[in-house]
Each structure stands twice: as C-alpha cells, then as structure tokens.
Amino acid sequence: MRRFMFEALLCSGICLLSGAVSASDLIMGEPIIGDERAVSAHLGLADLETTEPQAIIDHGRLLFDAKFTTLDGVGRPSATQAEVPVKRRPGAVPSFFRTAGPEANACNGCHNQPNSGGAGEFVANVFTSEGVSDFEFDTLEAQFSNERGTPHLHGSGLVELLAREMTADLHALRRVAVDDARATGQAVAVDLVSKGVDFGQLTVDPDGFIQIDKIEGIDHDLIVRPFSQKGVFTSLRQFSINAMNAHHGIQSDERWGPQWTDSEDFDEDGFKGEISAGDMTAVVLFQASLPTPVQSLPENPILSGAAKQGEALFEQVLCSQCHIKSLPLKSLSFVEPGPYNAAGNMRVSDLDGKSYAFALSSEGLPQNDKGEWLVPVFSDFKRHVIADSEKSHYGNERLSQRFIANDQFLTPRLWGVGSSAPYGHRGDVTTLKEAILHHGGEARASRVAYESLADMDQRKIVEFLKSLKLTSEAK
Incomplete structure (x- = not known):
C-alpha cells in the first residue's frame, strides 16, 4: 500500500514532501473579476501528494465554510436527496426546499456554535428520510421524515x-x-x-x-458506525458526501460521476465536477482535525468543586455504563480512504491500493500503560433503547432509519456537551437536567438513581456536564 505520510499534520503543518504547494497557491488561483463562485479552485487526488497538509486542511475549511452558489453547482433539479443516485420525478420544485432540501448554502450554516464545525440551534434542524427514498416531502408530518438537531464535529x-x-x-x-x-x-x-x-x-x-440474534447495539455486519444520531454512517467521508448532496445539491464525482451514473451531470443543473475526490478528502481532513473537546472547570472554586464532585456522582448513578469516559486508541494515523467505506465512497480499491495517511494531534490525550491514547468521548459507540412507556420523549420518531427501531439511538458523545445546547436528537430539550430526566428504556435505572439523589447532588452532576467544553470555549 502506497502512503503519503504527513507526520506533523496538526502540530506544525510541516510537509515532509519536497516541492509542496502552499495554501495560497492552492486556494487562490488566478483572480477573475466579478467571479461569484464560492470555490474557484478544486483539489485533485494527485494534488494530495504534493500539497502541504495544512493547505489541504485550509482547502477543506474553505469548502466547509463556503456559501455555495449556483455557479458552484448548488441545487439538484433532476436528482433527489437520496444517498444513492436517484432521478427526481418530473415537475417543478423550488431551488431551496426547507424540508427535503437543498436548504443550506454552507456546512457551517448549521455547524456553527460556538464556531465552524460546532453544533446548531433548533432553528437549524434538518429533516431526514430513511436514506434511499426518491420522493420530496413538503410537510413536517412525522411519517415522512425525522427532525434532527445538528451535533458538533469536534474530535471527529x-x-x-x-x-x-x-x-x-x-x-x-x-x-x-x-x-x-x-x-x-x-x-x-x-x-x-x-x-x-x-x-x-x-x-x-x-x-x-x-x-446473529444475540448481537446488540450494532449492525449485523459488525461495522461500528459512529456518525449520525442513529449510528448509520461509517465515516466522515460517507457523512459528508451525503450532506453535500442533501443539503446543498452539490454532488461528489465519486458517487454521482460517470463510473456509477454514466453521466457527468447527473442532476442536470448544467455543472459537472461539482466536488472532486480531492476536495472531499480535504473536507474530511478539516473535520478530522477539529480539536478535541476538553474538561474546563469553572474559575469559581465553589463551582469547580461541585463539578469535581459531580463527576464522581456521574459514576455513582451508573451514567458511565453507556457514557464511558474514555476509550483507548492504538494509533493516531488517519488514513484516507477508510477501510470500511461502502461503494459510492472512495475506497482503496478505487485507487489501485494507494492511500493517504495523516497523523492526528495527541494534544490533551493521556496514555495508558499500553501506550494507547485515552480519548474522552463519554460514549460506548453502541445503540441503546432509550425510551419506554413511562418516558417516551426520545422515542418520538415514526420513520425507521436503516431498519433501526425508533426508540434506539447511538449513545451521544458527551464531550463538548457544555458547549452544544440544546439537547436531545431533536434539539428540543433546553436543560441538561431535562435531558437526563427524559431517559427511559435501558437507561431507566440510571435515571431513577439520578432522581433519588438530593437536589444539590443532581445540580453537581449538571455542573460536571457543563464543564465538558469545546476547546474554543475552554478557559
């Protein structure tokens, strides 16, 4: 396997290849007067071999923050939001469609709190179908879509x-x-x-x-899918390719290009090559390089002491059985494309065995006695039944996604929870205490244990959760 190693990817941005292209050379290009494209230069796969790692990340940030226009290929007049290339049924549809999309110009139109790559407010909620449908829905009725809040991407x-x-x-x-x-x-x-x-x-x-009847909390193919609130996306690449099409009408070459559709302009908007495989790698690397959330204790000694006690109480009521504080990671080498991508997402087999490897930062990550990095995700990467007849709030979806039961959700990663209100998969819970009290199903015993605590101890757990911050908000 051929790899291009960029060892200092996040620490210094130093490229180990000679003759590397700089960020300004890659992104600026030749100026065009009156150009209204958000992206004036695209990144080819060959460019990944000769471009500084930081320049690749900068290009990914540009794409993530770009307010795409019709000149970039925004819109999909003849294609649907489906994950697989599906033609839209004949009939006029608006360029922007709040329910079935496209409904956003930029990725950071939703992922923006407290900064680019962060979470989204309730107003930025999206409406997701089961993933492969070919219909457009113009209603908020629950049988047509699931309403979801926008999670942060830090540490992804x-x-x-x-x-x-x-x-x-x-x-x-x-x-x-x-x-x-x-x-x-x-x-x-x-x-x-x-x-x-x-x-x-x-x-x-x-x-x-x-x-396979005794497999729990994971698909029967035993692939851990950590992205989306149902845990249905394998990789940042798969998630991003889907989002670009669904939310912006920007189709990636690697899924909507001629190799799968026999067309260079599947959505018939007059633009081809809307986002290249090199561009998508840059978008993935930008998200992968977002900083690790941290614990930031309040400066006030009373609140700081309460947060420390709250962490012990969090363990005591067994919240940590699912929200595991940290998981050990053997390697920080982030290889693109990933080993478990499905067809329609770039794979090593598409590149004749070639891959691109980048080293993620270890800043803020302690190591155990095996030399493994301890990643403080506060999750077990597993789906659980989270609602029951007594506590039904988290079971309020009616449309099954990928055949996953409506009351099952991936254990949310609590790192950064102190910076990413509101809460719940729909973003309709305003306080952490409310979010805890809505737990049912497999989490019932922990919720009951929390309810049995004295009011001040409940408050201490909340203070602990508030201390789990995105780095940009940490003091």
Whole structure:
C-alpha cells in the first residue's frame, strides 16, 4: 500500500514532501473579476501528494465554510436527496426546499456554535428520510421524515479512528470463531467485546452459518458506525458526501460521476465536477482535525468543586455504563480512504491500493500503560433503547432509519456537551437536567438513581456536564 505520510499534520503543518504547494497557491488561483463562485479552485487526488497538509486542511475549511452558489453547482433539479443516485420525478420544485432540501448554502450554516464545525440551534434542524427514498416531502408530518438537531464535529477524526479499531476487533473475533468452528466441527460462540464495550454474542455453526440474534447495539455486519444520531454512517467521508448532496445539491464525482451514473451531470443543473475526490478528502481532513473537546472547570472554586464532585456522582448513578469516559486508541494515523467505506465512497480499491495517511494531534490525550491514547468521548459507540412507556420523549420518531427501531439511538458523545445546547436528537430539550430526566428504556435505572439523589447532588452532576467544553470555549 502506497502512503503519503504527513507526520506533523496538526502540530506544525510541516510537509515532509519536497516541492509542496502552499495554501495560497492552492486556494487562490488566478483572480477573475466579478467571479461569484464560492470555490474557484478544486483539489485533485494527485494534488494530495504534493500539497502541504495544512493547505489541504485550509482547502477543506474553505469548502466547509463556503456559501455555495449556483455557479458552484448548488441545487439538484433532476436528482433527489437520496444517498444513492436517484432521478427526481418530473415537475417543478423550488431551488431551496426547507424540508427535503437543498436548504443550506454552507456546512457551517448549521455547524456553527460556538464556531465552524460546532453544533446548531433548533432553528437549524434538518429533516431526514430513511436514506434511499426518491420522493420530496413538503410537510413536517412525522411519517415522512425525522427532525434532527445538528451535533458538533469536534474530535471527529479520533471518533472515526476508534470506530475503525473497534470494527477491526469485532471482525477478528468473528474470523477466529469461523476458523475454530470449521476446525473442530462444533458450534463456537464468541463474545463481541472491543475496548471494554460488549456488543453481545454471535455463534458460528460448523457449516459456517452465523447466528446473529444475540448481537446488540450494532449492525449485523459488525461495522461500528459512529456518525449520525442513529449510528448509520461509517465515516466522515460517507457523512459528508451525503450532506453535500442533501443539503446543498452539490454532488461528489465519486458517487454521482460517470463510473456509477454514466453521466457527468447527473442532476442536470448544467455543472459537472461539482466536488472532486480531492476536495472531499480535504473536507474530511478539516473535520478530522477539529480539536478535541476538553474538561474546563469553572474559575469559581465553589463551582469547580461541585463539578469535581459531580463527576464522581456521574459514576455513582451508573451514567458511565453507556457514557464511558474514555476509550483507548492504538494509533493516531488517519488514513484516507477508510477501510470500511461502502461503494459510492472512495475506497482503496478505487485507487489501485494507494492511500493517504495523516497523523492526528495527541494534544490533551493521556496514555495508558499500553501506550494507547485515552480519548474522552463519554460514549460506548453502541445503540441503546432509550425510551419506554413511562418516558417516551426520545422515542418520538415514526420513520425507521436503516431498519433501526425508533426508540434506539447511538449513545451521544458527551464531550463538548457544555458547549452544544440544546439537547436531545431533536434539539428540543433546553436543560441538561431535562435531558437526563427524559431517559427511559435501558437507561431507566440510571435515571431513577439520578432522581433519588438530593437536589444539590443532581445540580453537581449538571455542573460536571457543563464543564465538558469545546476547546474554543475552554478557559
């Protein structure tokens, strides 16, 4: 596998390749008077080999912050919001469509609090279908879409690396079980545990049949999908390609290009090459390089002491069973494309075995005695039933996404929660206490334990959660 290593990607931005292109050379290009394109230069895959890492990230930031115009290819008059290329049914539709989209000019139109790549207010909610539909919905009725808030993206490169390592662990366990069943002629059961997270069990029969009924909180292919509130997207790349099409009407070449659609302008808006595979790599690297959320204790000693006590109480009421404080990460090497991308998202097989490797920053990450980096995500990367008949608020969706039960959601990553109000998958919960009290289903016991605490102890847990900040807000 050929790799282009940029070791100091986030620390100094120094490129280890000779003759590298600078940020200004890459992004500025030749000026054109009266040019109203948001992006005047695109990045090819070959450019990734000769461009400074920081310049690639800067180009990704430009694309993330760009207010795309029709001259960039905004809109999809003949294509739908579906993840797979689907033609729109005949009939006039508005250029911007608040429900089914496109409904935004820029990625940071929603991901903007407290800065680019952050979270979004309720007003920035999106309406998601089950993912592969070919219809346009102009109603807020719940049977047509799920309304979702905008999560922050800080630390998302580390999130994807954790998911990749967990997937590799689970696949290795399955592979050993298959080999043992074949060798022994007996059924072999294996516990699916990675990084201390229990995903249930699978059993392999001697004939190779795999019993999957005891797998928990993950798809049956054992791929950990850490993105979206249902946990349905494998990688930042997949998430970003979908979002570019759904929210902006910008189609990536790697999914809507001739290799899949036999067309250079699938959406028939008069523009081809709207976003290249090199551009998409830059967008991914910008998001992957966003800083790690941190704990920032209040300066007031009373509040600081309360937050420290609140952390212990958080453990006491067993919130940490799902919101695991930190998960160990073996490597900070972020390789693009990722190893588990589905078709329509760039894969190593599309590049004749070539890949691009970048080193993420270890700043603020402690190490354990094995030399692994401890990533403070406060999640187990697993889906849980989070609502019941007593507490139904988090089970309010009616449209199933990827065949996942309506009351199941991926455990939210609490790092940065102190900077990303409002709360809940719909962004309709205004306080952390309310968010806790809405927990049902598998979280019922923890909620009841929280409710049994004295009022001041409940407040201390809230003060602890408020201390989990995005870096830009940390003191």
